[in-house]
Structure formats: structure tokens, C-alpha cells
Amino acid sequence: MRLLLSIAALSLSTAASPTRLEPVHYTLAPEMSGDELTGLRIQVSFRADPSGVTDFRWDDGWSGERRLWQWTRDLKVAGATIVERRDGGHWQIRAVPGANLTVSYRVVSAYDHDPTVEDTEQARPVVRPRWFYAAGNALFGFPGGREAVPATFDWIGTPGIGFASDLEHLAGRSRSALRSGTIADALESIVIGGRDLQTFSAHDGSGVRVATIGRYAFTPEQLNALARQVIAVERDFWRTGRRAPFLVTAAPIVGDPTVMSMGGTGRGDAFALWVDQRTPLERMKWLLAHEYFHTWNSARLGTMPQDRKTRPAHYWFSEGFTDYYARALMVRAGLISPADFAAQWNEMLAAYAGSPVRTLSGPQAASAFWENDAAQKLAYQRGALLAAIWNRKLLEASGGRVNLDTVMHAQLATARTSGEYATDLFRQMANRKGLDIAADEARYLEGGEPILLPADTFGACATIVTNQRPSFSRGFDAEATAAAGNVVTGVDPRLPAYVAGLRDGMKIVERTEGETDNASVPYGLRVEDNGVKRIIRYLPQGLSRVSVQEVKINQLNDRQCRKTLSGMAGGTSP
Incomplete structure (x- = not known):
């Protein structure tokens, strides 16, 4: 849980108080090589600790990633006398107590390709020639111990490069705040931008903005309309106002022929989506509803352990x-x-x-x-x-x-x-x-x-029935097949896939039908076999049987x- 500064903080010594309470200012700018994006440039301005030694650091970890600083390059500190890099993403800065310091550095992409369904680690920044997408945890270092100190932010733009972030809800050098914000809020932010960014403003008075990059199976206008519907429903449920600033972002991931993937993560006053470019709009309803509900659960319903193990x-x-x-x-x-x-x-x-x-x-x-x-x-x-x-x-x-x-x-x-x-x-x-x-x-x-x-879990409108059915199996080793570039590997000759004609060495072009974990509906694969494309269709059933419950309306x-x-x-x- 992010803790706000208490009134007791005002009783700190006069030596510590100005440094602790003075806002930390962040700026973000695109790094270009010709017309292409190559990285993101960050500056962090703040006052040195009263001791003269400031620990500049990164968050301990987020979304399974422990080394959030690893994409940082060329860190420099203006106003320091000595800067020493320490282990674990820490830099020790020595300076005159209370001196003005500006830390500048670059953040490069974690990927050298457009992210795929195998690359859905939200903690890792993406910088492609035409677009970028990153979470604040990986972008922003901060003076240690000041997570509750106020923060401000400015985007230093380049013509032709669009930008959207929930950091725009904070104050800037010449921008009033839509809400108060701290360093912790900067870490829990999302940024997205590029040449093809489409944004939809809060024209309806809801405070909701939507920003998308890339192309999907639906239009940006359809996603914008759906996001506003879902957000209105959940705000009504919680009986909260309809004008709070909120940002929805969507970035594309390249799909796999055999699976469809979509995911998201809540970011305080935003949520960030990674969406397979084949995902239909209908599937987005659940994802949007899930991610926006995180605005309350658990952020406003109590704390969560900070230790990733517990x-x-x-x-x-x-x-x-x-x-x-x-x-x-x-x-x-x-x-x-x-x-x-x-x-x-x-x-x-x-x-x-x-x-x-x-x-x-x-x-x-x-x-x-x-x-x-x-x-x-x-x-x-x-x-x-x-x-x-x-x-x-x-x-x-x-x-x-x-x-x-x-x-x-x-x-x-x-x-x-x-x-x-x-x-x-x-x-x-x-x-x-x-x-x-x-x-x-x-x-x-x-x-x-x-x-x-x-x-009777769902009352008189539905009945829960329990049936025995065959276990689900694609009939081949899905992980080994994906690792082999979707060349079929590990076909089991005892299963329906083999009977239908699937063989090792065939290239899967796409899945044409079927549902993961559902052995009762046909599974279809378009494959390339010695230069000839054809569809292989079968029931994805394994050798064992399982008890499966089902909702009947x-x-x-x-x-x-x-x-x-x-x-x-x-x-x-x-």
C-alpha cells in the first residue's frame, strides 16, 4: 500500500524537512535516430540528502522482474561530487547537503523485435522504431526513502511522436495537477507513444482517456466506446464519482498460430493492456472489466504483502x-x-x-x-x-x-x-x-x-451440472512446437490428432477453431505439409477422464x- 505523508512529517527537523518534502521532478523524452525511436531519455531533479550521501535506486521488483534497472544506460549526475554504482540497481551520490541534483540516463528496449505472446512480461520496456510502451517501475529511478514525496512530470515531445500517460494527471512545470501524486505514483505509471498513437480525450466528463498503438481486430473507436461503458458500470457499482482521471492504454502483441493471448495490469489511475492483434472485441469485455476492478481490489480494499514470496x-x-x-x-x-x-x-x-x-x-x-x-x-x-x-x-x-x-x-x-x-x-x-x-x-x-x-450457485436461472469427459490434449507438445517456430513436435500416435493426420515436421500456420482446455469441441489447425496447406480437424482429447462442471442456463x-x-x-x- 502506498502511504501518504502524515501530519507528523511536519515535525521533522528543519534540516531534513525541505529535502524530504520538496517535489522530485521527472522529465521524459524520446531518443531518435533519424525518424526512428531508439530509446527514452529520463531526467530526475531533486535535492541531495542532508547527510550529503543520496541513494539513487530502482524499485525492488515488479511483475516477476527483480532487475528493473537493467535497461538503463549512461547514467550521469549533474551537481554531484562523486557517483559510485553499487549492487542491486543502486547508485551512491555524494554532494553538498541539499544541493540541486539532476540524474539523467537512457532506457533502451528489452526487445529487438515486436513483442509476441511469448514476450508478455509487462515490466520490460518496449521501444520499437515507431512506438514505445513502458511501466514506470522500469523507467524511473528515485532517491531512496522518498517514495511518499510529491512528484511532478513533463513530457518533452518530438514532432510526430504522440504520447499518453497517467503521469499527465500530475502537475508539470506549467500544468496544474488533476490529482496529487508522489514518487510511488510515478513508479506505478504507464507510458505509451509513437507515430501511430490514437488518443481519445475525456470529452464526456468522465475523466477517462483511451490511447492505442498499432492495429487490432477491432477499431480504436470500438475499444474507446467499450472501455467507457465498462468503467461507468464499475463506478456505479462502487458508488463513486464519474469524473476521476483515468487512462486506458493498449499495445499490440504478435499472436501465435495456436494460441490467442491478451493481458493487462492495473496502474493505479490507469490500466495497461497487451492485446493479441487477432483478439475480437467481444473478448475484450472481460479483460477491461477485470483490469478496471483492480482500481478497488485490492488498492482500496486493504493492503497486500510487499514480499513477492508471500x-x-x-x-x-x-x-x-x-x-x-x-x-x-x-x-x-x-x-x-x-x-x-x-x-x-x-x-x-x-x-x-x-x-x-x-x-x-x-x-x-x-x-x-x-x-x-x-x-x-x-x-x-x-x-x-x-x-x-x-x-x-x-x-x-x-x-x-x-x-x-x-x-x-x-x-x-x-x-x-x-x-x-x-x-x-x-x-x-x-x-x-x-x-x-x-x-x-x-x-x-x-x-x-x-x-x-x-x-444452485447461480440461483434459479442456471444449474451446475457435473460430467465426466476426456481430458484436453492438443495431441502434440505445444511448448516444444512453439520453441521450434511452430513446427509440429511430439505428436502422440495414440491420440486423435495423429489419427486425423497431424505429423511431426508440419508447420502450423494458424489455429482455425477450438478452445483451450475444452476437449468437447473440435480443434482445427491450418498446416503446411511439404509446401501444401491444408486443415487438420480433430477432437483434442487425451487418454484420461476428468470431472468437469458446467453452467447450464x-x-x-x-x-x-x-x-x-x-x-x-x-x-x-x-
Whole structure:
């Protein structure tokens, strides 16, 4: 949690106070070679520590990346007497106490190619000849110990290079602030720009801006309209004002023929999207809803552990509950149909049923989180499943008057004056509303027992059915195939893919149909075989069988169904 300076800070000694409270000023500019972008230039201006020794450093880590300074080049300090580079992304600056210092350096790209679905590490800066995209954690160093000190920012532009960032919400040399900001806010920022940047201003009074670079399966105008719809729905849910400054950015990733990828990360008063250029607009609804919900969860619902080893044990709440509400709020508002709602849940339920780590204990899952994709998904899956179950328990115990929304709103009010973990606060708020989650935590989150949804989890509008079905298998080694440049590797002669004609050495051009983790729908691959292109179609079934739950929509009118599916309590407006 980012802590604001308290009134007690004013009682610091007069020697320390001016240095500690005087704003740190950041500037960012594109570095060009002819017409092409080659890097980003940063300047950081601040006062030296009263001791005469200032520790200029980078954040300890973010999004799995521990060496956030590694793309920094040519660091220089104006106003210093001695600058020594230390381990771990630290520079020790010696100067006259309180002297004006300006640190300047370049940040280069982490990639020498357009990012692909294999390159979705959001911590790594992207600088391509025509565009750039980077998170503040990797861009901005800072004088150590001053994360809560005010920060200002200016973009030093170049003709033809567009720019957008939530840093523009802070004050600049000649720009008034839309909100107060600190060094911590600069670290939690996103920047995007380039020759093809398209931006949409907050013309509707919402404070929302949208900025996109590159081309997608949808137009920038469609993304802009959808983002504003989703944001309005979630602001209404939290009963907050509609005028807060907020930025949505989208950067492209080059897709893989066999998989489609999209992702995002919340950045305080922004969220940043990486989107496969084949992703349809319909798939963006869930992603937008998920990422914007992070504006509250867990940022305003309590703190999270700073230690990356212990933090994953709390993701069932921050990520899993966010998944649950992404679906619930979209169907409640009519942005997705009941059938779409069921399809989204069924995709997740199939992935959970086939997860190779489904029965990991809590400590095992947390330990594996950063190294195992399936373990990462497990936190999302478990949290969403428990949110649905607990919502139903609250409704039943209260006669339909109290639901999960009730607990979340109570938690939001309490968290404003509490420094407790969001998971601890939820536990307390749920208890006050009559829900004791201790037994479920012990069984499912700590013990790793598989979670099964009760048949009436989503009320009278849907039924949860459990079936036995074949496990999902593409019929070949997907990782080895991707590593070989999508040349098919490791085809299993016992499986349907082989029977349909798939062989090692064929080149996959694209996936034409099918769903990951769904063995019941056909899988289609367009392949090149000795110069001839053809489609191979088969059921992606493995040798084992798994128990898979599925949401079946019953025949109810659409309005009532949307309210019931989203778990609304009596008296809650749709």
C-alpha cells in the first residue's frame, strides 16, 4: 500500500524537512535516430540528502522482474561530487547537503523485435522504431526513502511522436495537477507513444482517456466506446464519482498460430493492456472489466504483502474475486448475455478441472506461482469459485437481503481507515454479515481440496451440472512446437490428432477453431505439409477422464436472469 505523508512529517527537523518534502521532478523524452525511436531519455531533479550521501535506486521488483534497472544506460549526475554504482540497481551520490541534483540516463528496449505472446512480461520496456510502451517501475529511478514525496512530470515531445500517460494527471512545470501524486505514483505509471498513437480525450466528463498503438481486430473507436461503458458500470457499482482521471492504454502483441493471448495490469489511475492483434472485441469485455476492478481490489480494499514470496497467497482475493466480478457486473449491466456469462464460466471450469496443479496446498501453490503458469491461474480459479459459493451462502442465510456486494461495500468503507491486509478485512466483514469462511479456507485454499460449485450457485436461472469427459490434449507438445517456430513436435500416435493426420515436421500456420482446455469441441489447425496447406480437424482429447462442471442456463426472461446470475441481493438496483 502506498502511504501518504502524515501530519507528523511536519515535525521533522528543519534540516531534513525541505529535502524530504520538496517535489522530485521527472522529465521524459524520446531518443531518435533519424525518424526512428531508439530509446527514452529520463531526467530526475531533486535535492541531495542532508547527510550529503543520496541513494539513487530502482524499485525492488515488479511483475516477476527483480532487475528493473537493467535497461538503463549512461547514467550521469549533474551537481554531484562523486557517483559510485553499487549492487542491486543502486547508485551512491555524494554532494553538498541539499544541493540541486539532476540524474539523467537512457532506457533502451528489452526487445529487438515486436513483442509476441511469448514476450508478455509487462515490466520490460518496449521501444520499437515507431512506438514505445513502458511501466514506470522500469523507467524511473528515485532517491531512496522518498517514495511518499510529491512528484511532478513533463513530457518533452518530438514532432510526430504522440504520447499518453497517467503521469499527465500530475502537475508539470506549467500544468496544474488533476490529482496529487508522489514518487510511488510515478513508479506505478504507464507510458505509451509513437507515430501511430490514437488518443481519445475525456470529452464526456468522465475523466477517462483511451490511447492505442498499432492495429487490432477491432477499431480504436470500438475499444474507446467499450472501455467507457465498462468503467461507468464499475463506478456505479462502487458508488463513486464519474469524473476521476483515468487512462486506458493498449499495445499490440504478435499472436501465435495456436494460441490467442491478451493481458493487462492495473496502474493505479490507469490500466495497461497487451492485446493479441487477432483478439475480437467481444473478448475484450472481460479483460477491461477485470483490469478496471483492480482500481478497488485490492488498492482500496486493504493492503497486500510487499514480499513477492508471500503475496501470491492473497491473490485468491485480489485476482479471484476480481474475476468473479468481471463476469457478474458485465451480465448484470447487459454487456454480456446470460449465454456469454455461462460460456465464460465454463471456459474457466474446464481449465480448472484439467489443471495439473488443482490439488496443490496453499503453500505449494504460492511457492510455484512465479514459475508455473497453471499455479498462477489456480489463484484466480479458486478465488472466483469461492466468491460464487460465498455469495450464495450469504443470500441463503439472509433470506436474499445480503450478498457478496454487501460485504465488499462494507470493506471499502472500513479500509479507508485501516492498514490491514485485504484478505483479513474481508474475513472480518464477512463474519459481521453472518459468513464464516474459516472452514472453506482450510479445505480449499490451504488444503488444496478441489472446489465444486453447488447446483444452485447461480440461483434459479442456471444449474451446475457435473460430467465426466476426456481430458484436453492438443495431441502434440505445444511448448516444444512453439520453441521450434511452430513446427509440429511430439505428436502422440495414440491420440486423435495423429489419427486425423497431424505429423511431426508440419508447420502450423494458424489455429482455425477450438478452445483451450475444452476437449468437447473440435480443434482445427491450418498446416503446411511439404509446401501444401491444408486443415487438420480433430477432437483434442487425451487418454484420461476428468470431472468437469458446467453452467447450464435455464429458461428465464433475460432481465431476471441477469439479476439472478450476478448474485444480486433483494433491493439492489440492476
